[in-house]
Amino acid sequence: MSKIHVTTTVNGDEVEFLADPRESLLDCLRDHLGLTGSKEGCGTGDCGACSVTLDGTLVCSCLVLGVEAEGRQVATIEGMAEGNELHPLQRKFLEHAALQCGFCTPGILVAAKALLEKTPDPTETEVRYWLAGNLCRCTGYDKIIRAVLDAAAEMRQEAA
C-alpha cells in the first residue's frame, strides 16, 4: 500500500512523515517520529495509555489514523514539561508516589491535564470519572487521584 505524506504539528514543532494509511497516529508518533512516550496498552481505545490531544481534544491516539493528523496540532507527554520545568501534574505525581511501573503514567498525565484545563476545580468523583478511560493496574488509583486534586489546587492558587 503506497504511503501518504503527512505534515502536522507535534508539541509545537512542525514535523512530517510518511504514513501507511492503516497506521494509527500512535504508530506514527512512536515508529516514525521516535516519540515513544505514548504507549500502546490495548490498541482498542480501552486503556488510555496512548492519550494525546488533537487540536486540544483528548483522544486515544490508537483510534486515530496517522493520516488524520494532517494540518492538526498534536500534544503528547513529551511536550508537557517546559524544558526542565515540570508541569504541576508531573511534579505532584512524583511527590505523591502516584506511579509504580509508570507505563500508564504518560496517558494519565495527558488526560488529567485536559481535565484541569476544562475543570480547574474538579471533585474527586469528577476526577475518577474523567480518568475512567485510563487503566492503571498498579496503584488502585488512590495516589493518582490525590496527585491530580493536589495539582489542581496548586494551579488554582497560582492562577489567583
Added chain:
Amino acid sequence: MAKDELGETLHLVGTRPLRPDGLDKVTGRARYGADVSMPGMLWGAVVRSPHAHARIVKIDASKAEALPGVKAVVTRADFPEGLTGENWNLQENTMAGERALYDGHAVAAVAATSALRAQEAARLIEVEYEVLPHVIDVDDAIRPDAPVIREGAADATVPEGSPPNVARYIEFGHGDTEAGFAAADLVRERSYKTEATHQGYIEPHACLGQLGADGKGEMWVCTQGQWYIRQMCSSVLGLEAAQLRVTPSEIGGGFGGKTTIFMEPLSLALSRKAGGRPVKIVMTRSEVLRATGPTASASMDVKIGMTKDGMITAAHAEFRMQGGAFPGAPVDMALYCAFAPYKLPAAQHIGYDVLANRPKCAAYRAPGSPMGAFAVESLIDEMCRELGLDALEVRLKNAVKEGDRASYGPTFGSIGLVETLEAAKSHPNLAAPLGPNQGRGIASGFWFNHSGETSVSLAISEDGTVQVSVGTPDIGGSRASIALMTAETVGIPYEDVRVNVVETGALGVNEPTHGSRATFASGKAAVVAARQAIAEMCRRAAAEWGIDPEAVEWANGAAQPAGPNAGKFPPMGIEEIAAKMGSTGGPISGHHESVPEGAGASFGCHVVDVEVDPETGRTTVLRYLVVQDAGRAIHPSYVEGQFQGGAAQGIGWALNEAYIYGEDGRLQNAVFLDYRVPVASDLPMIDTQIVEVPNPGHPFGVRGVGETGITPPLPAIANAIEAAAGVRMRSLPMSPPKVLAAIRAAREG
C-alpha cells in the same frame, strides 16, 4: 528520626524521597519493552490457533515467504528436539508441536521489514487443523471421561487410577481431624469456585531479540527476571546461556506474569533464520489475554469444625485447580496458604493439579493464596455468623504467633498477624456507620515471602558517590528503597546513591523480582556489599594513619579513629578516601551473592464496606482498609502503593474479572473492554495502615509487601455482601447478575 527496634537510629529509612527513576517516568523518556529499535531491525508476528484443541495437519508458509520483505518463518521444526520436564513444557507453550492445546497457542511466526508486512505475512500462513474435543472447566477436566490433554502427563505423585488430566497430586496434614470435628459444636462443609483472571499489566509483552549463526545473541525485553529469560530461551532453543545477553527494559507491570517466556524465543529463532537481524515482537492485548499466563481457576471443598466460643478444632480442604494445558496450577501454594493464619489442632489438605485446554498459567501475585483464602475466610465468616460470634475476635482467638506450627508444616518465626488484627480492630473504619443495603466484611491474608538467588555489586565512585548494581527489575519503587538502605548504611545522602538494574552480563544469577523479594533480598545484599566497601575504606584510612584497621570505625560517611586512637586524626570522609583510591590500592567495591535467609512471613487484614443494589445486584465498594505487616517500611509511600494495588486487583477478581469461554473453547473476552479491570470510578480511596513487626532476617527489618494484599479482598467482599444483602456468594466473580439471582432465589426461597 525514628528509633529502630533493632537498635539503630535511622536517618533515611522510613522517609519518602522522590524515586530516582521518577523524572523519566513522568516525562515519557523511560524506555519500556516496545520503545527500543535497532538498525536493521525486523518485526515479528505470530500465527495462533483459533481452536481450543486441534491436531496440526499441515503448515504451508509458501505464500507468506513469497511476500516481499518477509525474511524468515519459523515453526516447531526450527526448535531442537528431546527436551524434557518443564523445559519441554516451555518449548511446547512457545510453539505448538503436533497439537494446538488452547485458543491462542502459537503455531508459526514470521519476521518482515515492517510490522504491517509481518502481520500480512502471518495471515498468509495456511494451517490445516483437525479439531479435537476440548475441555475448559476444572470440574469437567477432572472427570474420568474428559478429553485427554496429554497422555502420560501425570507425575509420580498421582495415585494409580486417577483421572487422565490429573498431572500432580498433593496431600499433607497433621493431627486427628476426625477427633477434631467430633469435638466441634459446629461443623460446616462448603464448595467454592474461583475463575481464572489475568495479571492485567498495562504493558503488553515486548522483546527485541538478536541471534547469530555463531550462537551469540542479545535481547532487550520487558521482564521481571532477565536471568529467567536467558535460562528459558537458552533451554528452549538449545543455546549456551552465557552466550545470550539479556537486558531488562523498564517494565510496565508484571505481577508474576512476566517471570517466564512466551514469544521471546520466537524473536531469537526468527533472527537466527534472518541472518542475525534483530527482530522485535510486541504482543497485542488480545494476544496477552489469549496466550500469556493468566492465573489458575479453582474448585474447592472446605470443611471446618468450631466450638461455640469460636475455637477452630479441625479443618479439611480439597482443592482442584487447572492451570492450562501444562502442569503448574499453584494448588500446592493455595493449600499451604489456606489455613496459614490459624493455629489448628488438626488439618488435612488434598490437591489436584488438572490439565485443561487453556493457556499455561503463570504466577499472579501470591499464586494460589487468594483462592484458598476465598474458600476458608468465607467459611469462617459464615460459621461466625451462625454462632453469633465476632469474626475479628474469632480470628484473634485462633491467630498464629511466633513459635506456632504453621498449617503447612514449618514453625513461624517473628510474625505480625495479631498486631495486624489488633490494628484493624481499633481503626476508625470499623466504627463507621452503615446504612440500608450496606455491609462490612473482613478477612485475613497470608503470603510466605520469598528470598531467592541474589547477586548485588556496589562500587564507590571517584567522587565518593555510590553505585549499586542489582538484578531485580524495578516495578514499583525498589530503586528508591535500595538507595535508601544503601545510603543509610554508608552514611551518605540518598541522592548520592544510584541504583542500576543491570543486564545478565553484569552480575551472577538473580531470580526475578517475584515473591515480594526485591526490597528484601537485593536490599539485604546491598547492605552486606556496602559493609564490605566500608571495611575496605576503614582499611585505607588506617593505612594512611598508620594504625590498626580494627582501631577504625565508620560513622556518618567517614572513617573515624576509635579506641585508644580516638580523636588523634580528623575523620576521613568517603569523598577523600574515594578521591585517592587509585593510589591507595585501587577500586573499592563490595559484592554479595547468596540465597538470603529469613524472608519473614507476611500477614494482612482487610476491612471492606459495600453497598449492594437489591434491584440490580451491583456491588459498590464504599470504604476499604488494608492493614498489613511490612516489618519495616523503607519507603512508606511505595509500601502503601503495594497495599492499594493488591487490594484493587483483588476487588477486580472478586467482583468482575473472569476468563469467559464459549462452547467452542475460545476465549470470548480478549480485550480490555470485555475483560474489565477496575477503573478509577469503580473504587474509593483505599485506606492503609502499615504495621511494623521487624523481620529479624533483614538488617532493617524488611518483610516483602507485594503479594499479601491481593489475598483478603475476595473473601472480605463476599463476607460484606452477605452482611449487606443476606446472600452468600460461593463462586467468583460476584457480578451483578449472579448477586441478583442469589437475592431473588433468597426472596423466593
